[in-house]
Amino acid sequence: MTAIATGVVLALPILIALAALRVWSPSPRGALEDLTLEMSLAIGIGLGVSSCFYFLWLILFGGSRLFVLVEAAVLAALLAAWIRRRRREPRPRSARVIRIPDTTQRGPRWIRPLLLVVFGLLIVVSTATFAARSAARPHGGWDATTIWNMRARFLFRGADQWRAAFSDQLGVWTHTDYPVLLPGSIARAWTAIGDDTTLVPALVAALFAAATVGLLVAAVTRLRGLDQGLMAGIVLLGSRTLARQGATQYADIPLGLFVLAALVSIALWQEESEQGPYLVLSGLCVGLAAWTKNEGLLFLLVFLLGFAYVSLGPRWNGPVSWRPLRPLAVGLLPVLALVVGFKWLIAPTNDLVAAFTPGDALRQLTDLERYALVAASFGMETYRFGGWLVSMPLVLSAYLLIIGLSPSARPRPALLLGAICLTLLLAGYFAVFVLSPHDLDWHLEVSLYRLILHVWPALLFLLFLMARGPGRALTRRMPAGGA
Amino acid sequence: MTVRHALTAPAIVVVCLLAVVAAGDELQKAILLHSYDRPSGVVDRVSPHERRLAGLRAVLPDSGIVGYTSAGLSKRGFASLEAMQDFFLTQYVLAPVIVVSRADLPLVVGDYGDSVDSASVGRAPPGYRVLLDLGNGVVLLGEEP
Numbered sequence: 001m002t003a004i005a006t007g008v009v010l011a012l013p014i015l016i017a018l019a020a021l022r023v024w025s026p027s028p029r030g031a032l033e034d035l036t037l038e039m040s041l042a043i044g045i046g047l048g049v050s051s052c053f054y055f056l057w058l059i060l061f062g063g064s065r066l067f068v069l070v071e072a073a074v075l076a077a078l079l080a081a082w083i084r085r086r087r088r089e090p091r092p093r094s095a096r097v098i099r100i101p102d103t104t105q106r107g108p109r110w111i112r113p114l115l116l117v118v119f120g121l122l123i124v125v126s127t128a129t130f131a132a133r134s135a136a137r138p139h140g141g142w143d144a145t146t147i148w149n150m151r152a153r154f155l156f157r158g159a160d161q162w163r164a165a166f167s168d169q170l171g172v173w174t175h176t177d178y179p180v181l182l183p184g185s186i187a188r189a190w191t192a193i194g195d196d197t198t199l200v201p202a203l204v205a206a207l208f209a210a211a212t213v214g215l216l217v218a219a220v221t222r223l224r225g226l227d228q229g230l231m232a233g234i235v236l237l238g239s240r241t242l243a244r245q246g247a248t249q250y251a252d253i254p255l256g257l258f259v260l261a262a263l264v265s266i267a268l269w270q271e272e273s274e275q276g277p278y279l280v281l282s283g284l285c286v287g288l289a290a291w292t293k294n295e296g297l298l299f300l301l302v303f304l305l306g307f308a309y310v311s312l313g314p315r316w317n318g319p320v321s322w323r324p325l326r327p328l329a330v331g332l333l334p335v336l337a338l339v340v341g342f343k344w345l346i347a348p349t350n351d352l353v354a355a356f357t358p359g360d361a362l363r364q365l366t367d368l369e370r371y372a373l374v375a376a377s378f379g380m381e382t383y384r385f386g387g388w389l390v391s392m393p394l395v396l397s398a399y400l401l402i403i404g405l406s407p408s409a410r411p412r413p414a415l416l417l418g419a420i421c422l423t424l425l426l427a428g429y430f431a432v433f434v435l436s437p438h439d440l441d442w443h444l445e446v447s448l449y450r451l452i453l454h455v456w457p458a459l460l461f462l463l464f465l466m467a468r469g470p471g472r473a474l475t476r477r478m479p480a481g482g483a
Numbered sequence: 484m485t486v487r488h489a490l491t492a493p494a495i496v497v498v499c500l501l502a503v504v505a506a507g508d509e510l511q512k513a514i515l516l517h518s519y520d521r522p523s524g525v526v527d528r529v530s531p532h533e534r535r536l537a538g539l540r541a542v543l544p545d546s547g548i549v550g551y552t553s554a555g556l557s558k559r560g561f562a563s564l565e566a567m568q569d570f571f572l573t574q575y576v577l578a579p580v581i582v583v584s585r586a587d588l589p590l591v592v593g594d595y596g597d598s599v600d601s602a603s604v605g606r607a608p609p610g611y612r613v614l615l616d617l618g619n620g621v622v623l624l625g626e627e628p
Contacts, residue, residue: 111495118499125506132513139529142568145575158579161546169548169581173571231498238502240509247513387509388501395501402487402494473491 006199009192010207012071013050017042019078023085024277033221033229040214041265041281043207044257048288051184052338054191063159068192107227107471115230115470122237123213130206133247138198140205140249147175148182148251149201155180155187156196168348177347179339181292182251201249208254209246212457213237215257219264220464223271224406227471232464235396239386241453251293252450258289259299260457263421266307267414267465279324283331290339294350295454297339298428299421300332306420310413355437364435374433377444378426385452396463403473405466418462422455532572538617539592540577548581550591552608552624556584569594590614591624 021038050071057067139145151174154165165183166176182204189200216236221229236242246253262285269278286303289296311324364370386392429451436443516526543549551573555566561584573594574582582592586608593607607613607624615623 114496114499118503121503122506125503125510129506129510129513132510132517136513136517136519136526137529138527139575145529146571150575150578153575153578158546161579164546164579164581167581169583170574171583174574231495234499234502238505240505243506243513244509386505388505390501392501395498399494399498402490404487470491470495474495 002193002195002197003199005193006189006197006203009068009189010047010200010203012068012075013046014039014042014207015046016071016075016078017046017049019075019082021277023078023081033218033226036214037218037222037264037268040211040218041261043211044215044254044261044288045281045284047185047204047207048181048254048258048291049284049335050188051181052291052335054188055180055184055342056338058155058162058187063156063162063191065191065194067188107469107474111471111474112227112230115227115234119217119230119233119237122234126237126243129243130209130247133244134202134205137247138202140201140247144201144249146173147178148249149186150174151176151178151180151183152186152190152201153196155183156190163346166346166348172351172354175351177343177350178251178294179291179296179342179347181288182254202247205246205249205253208257209242212242212253212257212260215260215264216457216461219267219461223267223465225469225471228464228467228469231470232460235392236457236460238388239392239456241386241456245450245453250450252453255289255292255296255299256454256457258285258292258296259421259425259454260461261285262289262299262303263414263418263458263461266417267461270414274324277327279327280331283328283333284335285331287332287335287339291335295425295429295451298432299425299454300336302421302424302428303417305424306417309420310417352432352435352437356435360437361435370434370440373440374430374444377433377448378430381448381452385449385456400463400467403470404468406468406472415462415465418458422459422462425455528568529572529575532569533576535617535619535621536573536576536592536594538615539621539623542615542623543577543580543590546579547590548583548588549577550585550588550624551582551594552586552591553594554596586611586624589626593622593624595620595622 018038021042025038053071054067057064061067140149151165155162158164168176170176185204186201189204190196193200213233213236217229217233219229220232242253262282265278265282265285269275269282272278286300290300307324307328312322382393383391388395429448433440433444433448519526551570553566553569555562555569561567561570570582570584573592577592591608591611607622610627611624612627613622614625
């Protein structure tokens with residue numbers, strides 16, 4: 001019974017987001033990759049926005065579970081609007097949508113079955129890994145019990161006394177200043193079903209991990225064809241990160257999803273002739289990243305810098321244009337207002353900020369050994385990342401060298417924006433480590449691996465947008481008219 | 484046909500193989516982790532701790548602050564990583580009550596471990612008495628009136 005109630009309660013915000021996407025999308029389509037893309041976005045946005053709504057509800061009405069009725073009413077209204085739209089436009093198609101033909105179909109016959117079988121196998125193996133790890137540690141990893149799930153327990157069990165979740169009495173190790181997306185999602189479901197079952201955080205973690213795979217594969221498929229989408233999914237699922245880290249129930253996979261979703265939305269917005277809700281979605285996902293972890297605030301900053309550079313410069317659409325800022329702000333500002341309100345009025349000071357002194361900062365900034373240590377750790381962690389028999393980054397570099405870059409790698413502004421964002425984000429993490437007031441070895445050991453996870457899905461997205469598709473790469477060496 | 488062209492198919496197959504091997508190895512580790520924990524409770528420290536402290540949740544108030552003392556906690560801090568983990572697990576179990584690592588509050592949770600006999604468990608600090616002894620090393624101490 002609890003399992004059914006949990007499923008219904010978690011499905012509700014996802015269905016709301018899906019219905020909203022269907023209502024506001026200018027060109028809803030029926031292809032599998034389009035449905036997967038919408039569903040993946042709906043998981044992240046649905047859970048993220050519902051956690052915002054739940055937190056506001058908690059502030060206004062305490063621990064009442066009536067918010068479920070409001071959510072149900074919103075879903076009913078959106079479904080009615082969607083049905084009305086479908087009746088008006090039986091087969092809506094946007095004439096201006098640019099679709100790249102799936103050139104991989106010209107590749108040898110074995111390539112697609114191979115990729116489908118490997119991808120399917122990895123889905124099964126990763127699901128089993130996630131399930132086994134979740135069964136072994138039903139409460140998640142260490143940070144889940146000291147930070148994320150504990151905060152969710154405070155919100156759910158505390159009800160009207162929810163502010164205790166952010167008490168500075170809880171100490172710096174519980175990071176009470178961290179934003180509320182993950183604990184809010186969990187506490188929302190617990191409140192709705194009236195039970196703090198471990199099933200909820202495990203399912204929330206599974207949904208975020210699944211959405212990350214779904215979004216990466218569907219977005220690359222839509223922009224580069226199915227074979228390329230499957231390759232991206234194979235590398236993501238084969239890199240030991242998703243199932244293992246997902247089962248820890250930490251906020252790093254959700255943050256990675258929102259970073260990916262923000263960049264995917266920008267790319268789709270450009271591919272859709274700068275139409276539709278994708279720019280709003282991008283702003284929303286950037287806001288939700290900031291609502292997930294403090295590192296998301298850094299992503300917000302670098303995204304805005306990159307967006308300003310790309311969109312206001314001559315690289316986007318010719319002349320300088322402020323036009324894209326409006327829909328971006330529509331998605332971003334409501335969530336950003338919540339984040340700012342939370343940080344200003346509720347959250348205590350961050351431990352890194354509290355321990356910051358200009359004297360220490362200057363000493364650390366001029367200590368070259370710290371730079372060397374951080375750089376060495378970044379290099380080593382990157383080299384080992386993925387846990388392959390041979391270094392995965394080296395293998396992927398060789399793969400890219402052999403396969404080659406796509407001659408029509410696009411959308412170029414989105415690729416440029418993505419490259420700027422990910423580079424600046426990693427540079428920001430580097431600076432945070434250099435300035436860290438904690439023992440540097442310890443700080444690097446416990447967090448660097450997870451920080452790389454934030455950029456990993458988005459990095460794969462950019463990589464497989466730039467790389468030549470496998471079918472096409474194989475075709476170029478075949479005789480004309482072959483296979 | 485260039486070398487690069489000749490390597491394209493092997494490159495795709497190698498990436499697929501490495502991904503499958505890594506994922507398979509990860510699954511094997513996860514299964515070992517799962518089976519390892521069944522008898523010992525080493526991997527999942529939370530569930531046993533939750534069972535040990537279940538009786539406390541029923542008697543503690545719905546909110547407020549309680550102190551915490553344990554065999555692994557002294558004025559200089561936690562004696563070991565395990566002692567610190569036990570403290571945070573106690574906080575996780577007893578939420579939304581706030582647990583602080585001090586023994587000078589009206590209510591104090593004493594966690595002396597499973598192996599401690601009841602005589603030493605009953606040894607409350609000066610000025611405190613045992614309000615509740617769960618019989619498994621966990622006691623609730625209260626200030627003497």
